[in-house]
Amino acid sequence: MEPTVGSGKILTTPVITEDGQPTEYETDSTKPEQTINNVSLDKDVIVWKLTLHQIGLDVVRTDRALVYYENNENEAKLWDILAVYSWIDKDIGYCQGMTDLCSPITILIENEADAFWCFERLMRRMRSNFKSSTSTIGVRSQLVVLASVIKAVDPKLHEHLEKLDGGEYLFAFRMLMVLFRREFSFVDILYLWELMWAMEYNPTLFLTYESNTDANEIKAVAGKENLLDVYGRFERRYIRTGQKDEDAPLSIFLMAGVLEGKNKRLLKEAKGLDDVVKILNEMTGNLDAKKACSEALKIHKKYLTNKMRGRFSDGARLEKVVAVVLRGIVQVVVAF
Amino acid sequence: MAYRADEDYDYLFKVVLIGDSGVGKSNLLSRFTRNEFSLESKSTIGVEFATRSIHVDDKVVKAQIWDTAGQERYRAITSAYYRGAVGALLVYDVTRHVTFENVERWLKELRDHTDMNIVIMLVGNKADLRHLRAVTTEDAKAFAERENTFFMETSALEAMNVENAFTEVLTQIYRVVSRKALDICDDPAALPKGQTINVGSKDDVSAVKKVGCCSA
Numbered sequence: 001m002e003p004t005v006g007s008g009k010i011l012t013t014p015v016i017t018e019d020g021q022p023t024e025y026e027t028d029s030t031k032p033e034q035t036i037n038n039v040s041l042d043k044d045v046i047v048w049k050l051t052l053h054q055i056g057l058d059v060v061r062t063d064r065a066l067v068y069y070e071n072n073e074n075e076a077k078l079w080d081i082l083a084v085y086s087w088i089d090k091d092i093g094y095c096q097g098m099t100d101l102c103s104p105i106t107i108l109i110e111n112e113a114d115a116f117w118c119f120e121r122l123m124r125r126m127r128s129n130f131k132s133s134t135s136t137i138g139v140r141s142q143l144v145v146l147a148s149v150i151k152a153v154d155p156k157l158h159e160h161l162e163k164l165d166g167g168e169y170l171f172a173f174r175m176l177m178v179l180f181r182r183e184f185s186f187v188d189i190l191y192l193w194e195l196m197w198a199m200e201y202n203p204t205l206f207l208t209y210e211s212n213t214d215a216n217e218i219k220a221v222a223g224k225e226n227l228l229d230v231y232g233r234f235e236r237r238y239i240r241t242g243q244k245d246e247d248a249p250l251s252i253f254l255m256a257g258v259l260e261g262k263n264k265r266l267l268k269e270a271k272g273l274d275d276v277v278k279i280l281n282e283m284t285g286n287l288d289a290k291k292a293c294s295e296a297l298k299i300h301k302k303y304l305t306n307k308m309r310g311r312f313s314d315g316a317r318l319e320k321v322v323a324v325v326l327r328g329i330v331q332v333v334v335a336f
Numbered sequence: 337m338a339y340r341a342d343e344d345y346d347y348l349f350k351v352v353l354i355g356d357s358g359v360g361k362s363n364l365l366s367r368f369t370r371n372e373f374s375l376e377s378k379s380t381i382g383v384e385f386a387t388r389s390i391h392v393d394d395k396v397v398k399a400q401i402w403d404t405a406g407q408e409r410y411r412a413i414t415s416a417y418y419r420g421a422v423g424a425l426l427v428y429d430v431t432r433h434v435t436f437e438n439v440e441r442w443l444k445e446l447r448d449h450t451d452m453n454i455v456i457m458l459v460g461n462k463a464d465l466r467h468l469r470a471v472t473t474e475d476a477k478a479f480a481e482r483e484n485t486f487f488m489e490t491s492a493l494e495a496m497n498v499e500n501a502f503t504e505v506l507t508q509i510y511r512v513v514s515r516k517a518l519d520i521c522d523d524p525a526a527l528p529k530g531q532t533i534n535v536g537s538k539d540d541v542s543a544v545k546k547v548g549c550c551s552a
Contacts, residue, residue: 014434023434054407057358057379064376096357096407097381137412139382168416173382182378272348274387274400 002049002083008072010079012056016041016049048087051094055082062099066186068107078106081116089123095130098123100178104190124209125249129177142176143169145248149256152306153299157263164273171276172255179251183284192289196250199293201232234297241304250296253303257295258283345389345398349509350420351502354442355427356435357406360461363492364427365403368502373493380405383417390503392510399423399506411445418449422512423456423505428476430460430489431468436476443483455508457486459501464491 004011014023020041041049059079068074081102086094102119109115129139147169151158161169174182179196181189204218221227231239234250259266262279270276353361362380366372369386380403389398404410404417426442428435439458446456458480460471473489480487486504490497 013432054357061358061377061379064378095409096379096405099379100381132409132412135412135415137410140413166416170383170413170416171385173413177381182381272387272400274385277385 001045002052004052005080005083008076010056010059010076011052012060014050014053016046018046018050020046044090047090047093051086052083054096055079055086055094055099058096058099063103063186066107074106077112077115078103080112081106081119084116085120085123088120089127092123092127092130095132097174097177098130100181101126104186104193108190121209126179139173139177140168142248142252143172146172146176146252146255149248149252149299149303150259153256153302154260154263157259157266160267160270161259161276164270164276171273171280172259175255175258176251180254180287183287184289185285188287188289192292195289195293196254197232199232199234199297200250201230202235203227203230234300237297237300237304241308243304243307250293250300253296253300254292256299256303257292258287260299261295344396346395347397347510347513348400349397349422349506350400350402351423351425351505351509352402352404352417352421353425353427354404354446355406355425355459356429356432356438356442359406359427359429359432359435360492361403361406361425361427364425364459364461364490364498364501365401367492367495367498369401371495373495375493382410383413388502390506392503392507395510397506397510399502401502414445414449418446421450422454423509424450424454425457425459425501425505426485427459427461428471429462430471430476431462431465433470436460436471439479443485453512455486455505455512456483457488457501457505458483460487460489461492463489463496464494 002011002015004015017023056079059075059082062078063069069078078099082094082098085098085102086092101122105119105122106115109118127138129137129142131138147158147162147167150161158167161167165171179189180192184192204221207218207221228236228239234253258280262283265279266276270279353365355361357379362377362384363373365384365386366374366377369388382405384403385400386403387398387400389396391397402417402421404413424446426439426446428439430436443456446454458476460473460476463469476489477487486508488497488501488504490501492498
């Protein structure tokens, strides 16, 4: 469909116009196979071809400090994986940030096909962040959860941040979107991701990744009590507290931990969004993955405890209301 | 002259950087705010912000500059991005004609989402790559005149015109704002303290006039 895919080369200029015509850059070239482009193309094909050069533009800006990418074939491998992915997942296609997630996998897994499937599984976990409509982008729902976590564990900080950016928490966009890739060195991010994914481990995870898995099958696995030890530390707490409906990943609590760690400075020094960004940028290269994760677990615990307490007090209130109503009914009955 | 702390300014203006992916928006920003340029710069994910204060007349103007990812997909956060913007640098890459072709679309989006008084400058970046030039200065100048925007060619790498481009935009915003202030009342000194002057959308503190800021 596009001869560049798998050829060891990448595209950085558009090959097609929005109405499906080959661009001048392409017609200028002497490639004979371009003549078949005169056939009118399927809409899916046009959309896909339009993203190819965008992938290329980002590939040449990904992990440039690594010797690995001095080799054009390695560069092409990253491009191939993302090009094929954007074809098989048409809902998501390609979105800036995906090169950051894909690059470590491309480097670690030598075989291109294996690397592709590994990335595809990672995307099952992450894809909702990248899903966009005309009015919003998926990661924003995680930012909403982050705001509610900060509101629950540190209301004063939340109030301050809300004043600065209307509670959008856009300054945490990148961290959640590419799992702190930009805040850690290449080697440290491998360590952090492994730690995070181990903590988020859930024995039903792989079943949920299979689209053809029966929901009962997942329930059967999840229901086994003796499996509790198998869960990662983070995931286990959701199970223990019976809050399985929560779908907030560890990355949100990592971010909350970072904000908490900078709490004093943010309250005192941040007078604008740029100050927040400046203070947060200082974490780059200065975060300890292990410490950051244990901070995140602490906040997670605090958040869930607060929430349960909130639920209990709601329950208590409900009991009072019921009692008052009952008393009213009794009085009415007695009056009769 | 009296000592000024960082946060002392007379005006705060929000300026946005827009344009296709890879035209050099982030490097223009880092060149202007930190005098830095990186050949290994990464794609922008989400939004970034940086500030710098400059002097216009005898006033301190602080620019809060927003930089965003160029991919069309990220237009989804547009409303937050454009909210309250009073200036915009619309950047294209002089070596890639397609980025100039898309300027029209960016301009439309900008005008759809911001106040009509917004100050826009068309910026042709990477002007140092003379042998690769694909967009002529004349074409861009004609376009800018037609669309009633300012125009400048820059090189973030060689630090050419970067300072000028931002300063020009900020100065023009300042002119719009001070003219507005004069329209409101003949005697600018009679302005109530801390009054917000909106040249952008209605709901933001985009152009804040701080009166008597040096008294601290």
